[in-house]
Amino acid sequence: MTTQNEPSQTSKTFSFTPKIEIKALEVLQKYPEDWQASAVMPLLDLAQRQNGGWLSQAAIEYVANRLSMPLIRVYEVASFYTMYNLKPIGEHHIEVCTNLPCWLRGSDQLVQACEDFLGIKSGQTTDDGKFTMSEVECLGACVNAPMMQINDDYYEDLNVDATIKILSKLKAGSKPKTGSQSGRRSCEPATGLTSLLHQKKLLDKQHNKGKG
Amino acid sequence: MVKLTIDQKEYEIDAEMSVLQACEQAGIEIPRFCYHERLSIAGNCRMCLVAMKNSPKPVASCTMPVADGMVISTNSPEVQKMRRSVMEFLLINHPLDCPICDQGGECDLQDQAMAYGWDGSRFQENKRAVKDKEFGPLVKTIMTRCIHCTRCVRFASEIAGVPELGLVGRGENVEIATYVEQALTSELSGNMIDLCPVGALTNKPYAFHARSWELKKTESVDVMDAIGSNIRIDTRGSKVMRILPRINELVNEEWISDKSRFACDGLSRQRLDNPYLRRNGRLVKVTWEEAFNAIALATKRVNGDEIAAIAGDLADCEAMTALKDLMSALGSPNIDCRQDGAHLDASVRSSYIFNSTISGIDRASALLLVGTDPRSEAPVLNARIRKRWALGSFAIGSIGCDNQLSYPVTFLGDTPKVLEELNKGKHSFSKTLIDAERPMIILGQGALARPDGATILFRSRQIAEKYGAVNNNWNGFNILHKAAARVGGLDLGFVPQDGGLNVTNIIEGARNGSVKIVYLLGADEINTSNLGKAFVIYQGHHGDVGANRADVILPGAAYTEKNATYVNTEGRVQLSQLATFPPGEAREDWTIIRALSEVLGHTLPFDNLRQLRARMLEINSIFLNIDQVAPAVWKRFGSSGRLENSQIKCGHSNFYMTDPISRASETMAQCTDTFLRTNQGKTGTDG
Numbered sequence: 001m002t003t004q005n006e007p008s009q010t011s012k013t014f015s016f017t018p019k020i021e022i023k024a025l026e027v028l029q030k031y032p033e034d035w036q037a038s039a040v041m042p043l044l045d046l047a048q049r050q051n052g053g054w055l056s057q058a059a060i061e062y063v064a065n066r067l068s069m070p071l072i073r074v075y076e077v078a079s080f081y082t083m084y085n086l087k088p089i090g091e092h093h094i095e096v097c098t099n100l101p102c103w104l105r106g107s108d109q110l111v112q113a114c115e116d117f118l119g120i121k122s123g124q125t126t127d128d129g130k131f132t133m134s135e136v137e138c139l140g141a142c143v144n145a146p147m148m149q150i151n152d153d154y155y156e157d158l159n160v161d162a163t164i165k166i167l168s169k170l171k172a173g174s175k176p177k178t179g180s181q182s183g184r185r186s187c188e189p190a191t192g193l194t195s196l197l198h199q200k201k202l203l204d205k206q207h208n209k210g211k212g
Numbered sequence: 213m214v215k216l217t218i219d220q221k222e223y224e225i226d227a228e229m230s231v232l233q234a235c236e237q238a239g240i241e242i243p244r245f246c247y248h249e250r251l252s253i254a255g256n257c258r259m260c261l262v263a264m265k266n267s268p269k270p271v272a273s274c275t276m277p278v279a280d281g282m283v284i285s286t287n288s289p290e291v292q293k294m295r296r297s298v299m300e301f302l303l304i305n306h307p308l309d310c311p312i313c314d315q316g317g318e319c320d321l322q323d324q325a326m327a328y329g330w331d332g333s334r335f336q337e338n339k340r341a342v343k344d345k346e347f348g349p350l351v352k353t354i355m356t357r358c359i360h361c362t363r364c365v366r367f368a369s370e371i372a373g374v375p376e377l378g379l380v381g382r383g384e385n386v387e388i389a390t391y392v393e394q395a396l397t398s399e400l401s402g403n404m405i406d407l408c409p410v411g412a413l414t415n416k417p418y419a420f421h422a423r424s425w426e427l428k429k430t431e432s433v434d435v436m437d438a439i440g441s442n443i444r445i446d447t448r449g450s451k452v453m454r455i456l457p458r459i460n461e462l463v464n465e466e467w468i469s470d471k472s473r474f475a476c477d478g479l480s481r482q483r484l485d486n487p488y489l490r491r492n493g494r495l496v497k498v499t500w501e502e503a504f505n506a507i508a509l510a511t512k513r514v515n516g517d518e519i520a521a522i523a524g525d526l527a528d529c530e531a532m533t534a535l536k537d538l539m540s541a542l543g544s545p546n547i548d549c550r551q552d553g554a555h556l557d558a559s560v561r562s563s564y565i566f567n568s569t570i571s572g573i574d575r576a577s578a579l580l581l582v583g584t585d586p587r588s589e590a591p592v593l594n595a596r597i598r599k600r601w602a603l604g605s606f607a608i609g610s611i612g613c614d615n616q617l618s619y620p621v622t623f624l625g626d627t628p629k630v631l632e633e634l635n636k637g638k639h640s641f642s643k644t645l646i647d648a649e650r651p652m653i654i655l656g657q658g659a660l661a662r663p664d665g666a667t668i669l670f671r672s673r674q675i676a677e678k679y680g681a682v683n684n685n686w687n688g689f690n691i692l693h694k695a696a697a698r699v700g701g702l703d704l705g706f707v708p709q710d711g712g713l714n715v716t717n718i719i720e721g722a723r724n725g726s727v728k729i730v731y732l733l734g735a736d737e738i739n740t741s742n743l744g745k746a747f748v749i750y751q752g753h754h755g756d757v758g759a760n761r762a763d764v765i766l767p768g769a770a771y772t773e774k775n776a777t778y779v780n781t782e783g784r785v786q787l788s789q790l791a792t793f794p795p796g797e798a799r800e801d802w803t804i805i806r807a808l809s810e811v812l813g814h815t816l817p818f819d820n821l822r823q824l825r826a827r828m829l830e831i832n833s834i835f836l837n838i839d840q841v842a843p844a845v846w847k848r849f850g851s852s853g854r855l856e857n858s859q860i861k862c863g864h865s866n867f868y869m870t871d872p873i874s875r876a877s878e879t880m881a882q883c884t885d886t887f888l889r890t891n892q893g894k895t896g897t898d899g
Contacts, residue, residue: 057392070375071391079380 014058020050024066036067040077043067044084053093053151054085082136090125090132092170095149098135101142106159110146111135113160117167130171143187144180157182157190216282231273231284232260240286243295243324245302245409246361247274250465251370257361258298259324262286270294292328299329302359305340306410313357315411317424321359342387348395349882350402350474352416358388364404364413371467372398373598373618388412395886399591399867402473406456406466415454417477417879422446422453430791431458433778434472435526435771436874437590438693439570440780441468445476445772445791452476452772452792462571463784469591470883471867471874478877479770482755485796488765495765500797503764504811510747510763511812514728516543520718523549523706524734524752525695525871528776528788529835531751531768531801532697532706533828534816535733538805541814545712546727549701551737553715554657555665555850556691558702561834562844563669565699565783567687568652569841573600576688578648580641581610582631582672584656584692585863587617590781593692594618607648609641612658612860628664628855631671635678645679652688653681658862660691670850682846693781694870696771697734700779703832722746732758733801734768736872751804753794754872766808767798770873774800775821777828777835784841785834 016024027042043066047059055078064074078084085093094114098107115121118131125132141147144156148163155166155178162181169176184190185207193200214227218238225234230253235242245257255275262273265283270291273284285291303325310316342355362379365388369375374397380389390396396404404413427446434441434455441464444456455476457468487503488495498506511519521539523532532549539547550556556564568576573596586594594617600606601619611630614623624630624641633639637646645651653676659668673689675681681688693699701707708714713721715738721727723744730743734752740761750762753770771778773794779785794800799807802824809816818824828835834842868883869875 070369072376072378072380072389075391076378076380080382082382 012056012058014047014051014056014062016046016062017050020046037069037073040067040069040074041081044074044078048084053089053091054087088125088129091130092132092150094131094133094167095136095139096122096133097137097139097141097145097147097149099138099142101138102146105145107146109160110148110158110163113163114148114167117164131167141187153178156180157184214278214280214282216278216280216284218284219286225278227278229278231262231264231271231276231278231282234278235262235273235284235286242273242286243328244274245320245324245359246363248363248366248407251363251366251407254362254366257302257359259295259302259328261291261294261298263288263291263294295328296330299325300333300335303329303333304335305356306359307339307356309357313354313411314352314414314419315357315408319411320409340384345389346393346395347390347413348401348886349879350416350470351396351405352414352419354412354414355387357410358412359410360386360388361409362388363407363409364388367404367407368396368398370602371403371595371598372400373595374398397887399470399587400467400595402470403457403467415473417474418454422448427453428791430772430789432772432788432791433780433786434468435696435778435788436472436475436871437469437592438696438698438781439464439590439592440696440778440782440784440786441472441592442786443468443472445789447772447791450792450795452479462569463780463782464592465596467592467595471591471870471880474879474883475868475874475877476772477879478754478873478875479772480795481878482872482876483795483798484753484755484759484765484767485794485798486767487797488759488762490763495762500807503766504808506764507749507808508811508813510729511542517545517711518726518728519544519731520546520713520721520727520729521548521731521733522551522715522718522735522738523547523697523701524551524732524736524758525697526771526873527697527701527733528771528774528778528801529700529704529828530774530776530821530824531733531805532701532704533824533831534802534805534809534818535731536704536706536831537816537827538809538812538814539731540709541809541816542812545709546718546721547706547712548708548715548718549697549704549706550715551695551735552657552661553665554660555669556660556698556702557666557669557849558705558707560844560847560849561703561783562687562689562846563673563849564691564693564702565841565844566654566690566692566781567844568690569782569784570596573597573652575650575686576600576606576648576652577650578606578644578652579608580634580645580651580653580675581608581613581621582653582655582668583612583659583860583862584654585613585615585617585658586654586656586692587615588863588867589656589694590692591867593781607641607644609644612656613862615863626859627857628659628668628671628860629857631668631675632855634675635671637678642679645675645681648679650686650688651676651679651681652690654690654692656692656862657694659860662856662858662860664853664856666851667853667855668850670852671855673848673850687843687846691781694864696778696780699781699783700777703779703783703834704828705831719743732762734758734872751801752872753798754876756872756875758872766804767794767796768801768804769794769798773798776801777825779834782841783834783844785838787838 027039031038043063051059064071122135147156157180166176213224232242242260244260246254255272260273261270263285264271345353365377368377430445434443442458442460446454459466486497489498598618609622609624611624676689719742723742729747731749736756736758748762749764750758751766753768772791775790776788868880874880
């Protein structure tokens with residue numbers, strides 16, 4: 001039986017912090033007065049960020065009141081998109097892609113590695129509240145498969161060792177290097193450039209600029 | 213107009229139509245689940261797919277507008293295969309529980325599966341099951357049966373104006389739900405049961421009581437409010453099993469209120485099925501003869517003007533005609549049908565009817581509500597106002613009622629002072645009324661049933677005239693009644709005759725002894741404890757407050773048990789039909805009065821319904837035009853005087869219990885409990 005993923009109740013009231021409020025106003029400015037409801041998705045996102053990665057009832061109700069929308073309309077949006085979490089979530093949300101290209105490149109082992117390292121199953125949160133792990137559908141980085149997303153960052157070209165290294169760093173509180181873990185630049189061929197060789201200098205320059 | 217070809221035939225169709233509507237006009241049936249004429253278009257069930265030439269894919273005909281030169285095919289093997297496939301998908305998660313499903317026999321899914329589906333399924337996986345939702349005491353949910361057409365969601369947000377339902381989740385996990393489980397707070401929620409094309413939303417009180425094919429269907433009219441909604445009464449044997457709406461575009465479209473639909477269980481509880489006579493302070497069962505003789509004895513001792521009669525809110529025109537004639541034969545001018553003491557003027561018809569007509573709301577351009585809460589007094593009419601509001605540029609102001617309606621209303625104040633300001637053009641709402649091409653005023657009973665009611669009526673007429681609400685093409689002056697009997701009573705002149713007493717004076721007279729006999733024709737909304745020592749005759753169908761005080765009880769018929777005439781708030785004359793016979797010794801009301809008249813020695817000159825209706829026509833020719841509204845002539849009415857500075861009260865304190873039938877209904881008691889007492893906490897006597 002499916003059970004409705006109702007948002008968890010918290011006694012806490014919710015309102016945007018001054019810092020988030022500035023961002024919210026920026027979003028709201030984009031829409032005409034009578035069409036403020038269009039801001040529902042960015043506002044839910046801001047609320048989720050402020051609320052530690054998930055949307056509580058209070059947060060959903062705050063956004064609804066803010067946009068003069070019926071509660072159910074906001075809840076429909078929040079329950080439809082998988083990027084909104086309706087249950088408390090760990091500090092680091094590890095989302096391992098297990099769709100076909102990643103799977104062919106060994107995503108099963110990544111899932112196993114994560115589960116072993118964290119001592120939880122997919123969909124669970126560690127006792128210390130640091131990690132939540134889930135399997136997700138394609139995140140659109142197939143060229144660098146297998147990959148996973150942790151909060152806002154992509155980690156690509158993974159293998160078991162690289163995965164454990166990333167998780168260890170996060171556990172220790174430091175920030176691992178994002179992007180490809182095999183050393184390749186972006187989604188260039190794994191064995192180095194095979195075309196556009198005459199523009200290598202330009203590409204290097206652009207790449208370094210992007211880094212800065 | 214555009215030309216298009218449907219199934220090899222050419223049609224000329226209005227360019228604003230969809231392909232589905234075009235096919236309907238051409239007389240071709242297109243199966244559908246999510247599409248509904250009165251709701252916005254969703255296009256999510258895919259059952260209405262048709263083939264269109266030059267389109268690589270089939271098109272959903274409900275969302276596709278017609279265009280010149282279109283070539284549509286609705287019956288090719290390709291289309292038939294598409295329908296079979298859609299049906300297969302729809303049935304993937306649908307349980308095969310038709311034999312125990314209340315929708316069985318009147319289910320769109322069942323019918324269309326037979327007509328357009330096929331007999332197999334290739335689905336091997338587990339069917340999903342969905343947790344049932346708690347929608348309150350009226351709507352039962354079996355959510356596993358839901359096919360996610362979202363008709364209920366659209367009805368709640370668009371028609372009822374309570375956006376509480378939604379489609380949450382996605383894909384396999386999608387569900388119809390409320391935000392954090394709660395009962396639906398709409399007084400129109402029962403209509404979702406009719407809209408649901410499957411058995412996901414069903415009638416809770418009716419659950420497992422009957423199958424649709426064993427019911428006898430009788431077309432009739434509703435009396436739970438003054439709208440006169442057209443209904444179908446479904447009976448089995450002598451019991452009313454359920455009530456459904458009938459379509460009447462001019463009155464209720466295809467909606468009825470929850471009270472109209474669900475109060476029918478009150479018809480078989482608390483019934484008066486035998487004449488009673490009070491002997492030594494206690495009511496005892498007697499025969500009709502004994503009851504009539506007791507009345508004859510009482511009337512012999514008094515003069516005609518010491519007798520009075522009050523007609524109640526559910527009285528039919530036939531009974532009122534008979535009673536009026538009987539009273540005048542007895543020499544009594546003391547008759548009144550305005551139980552609540554409303555200052556309605558029976559001599560000017562345009563002063564007491566809904567002149568614009570209900571469908572006229574669609575044409576109004578601004579609205580002023582005075583002392584009325586249409587949401588509780590007439591939910592169906594309220595939905596009509598909401599429909600007009602949803603079309604845009606429709607300002608609504610309210611005097612007296614600041615209850616939440618299903619559309620935004622500007623609250624102008626709660627005393628009649630606002631009327632004076634509007635009259636002088638000083639109020640901020642004046643400009644709205646001036647700018648409106650067809651302004652509309654709806655005057656409720658709350659404004660009229662007060663000492664200065666006649667003055668409010670007068671002022672409202674002045675406002676209507678001042679702001680151009682009344683002219684040759686438009687009459688925006690409207691009275692919204694609460695009682696189904698009221699307009700009929702006024703049309704029949706069931707009001708004090710020359711020198712007669714009105715309701716207030718009758719009760720006062722009974723209290724101080726100058727009125728010795730009071731005949732209550734289903735009058736239960738008066739304060740019966742003030743009737744003093746008067747001899748009270750109660751004729752009605754329920755053991756309510758009136759019967760409690762009575763010295764003689766004459767058991768009558770409820771609205772489902774007689775062929776009777778009712779006039780709705782618009783002045784539309786409508787006929788009810790006998791669906792079941794009155795219980796026990798109870799009889800149709802006019803026949804009781806006719807029989808009584810003989811015992812009293814004033815035999816009324818009608819022996820059958822035809823003769824009685826001829827008499828009604830003599831009194832007022834409007835009874836000639838059944839189902840029609842004759843425009844009423846605009847005249848002067850109301851009386852100038854001082855307005856009191858007290859608050860105008862409006863609406864019903866409890867929408868679910870307003871008359872003897874709904875007060876006897878268990879379902880309505882549950883609703884009262886669920887919707888009105890949630891915040892008050894339970895007392896020790898609760899369950």
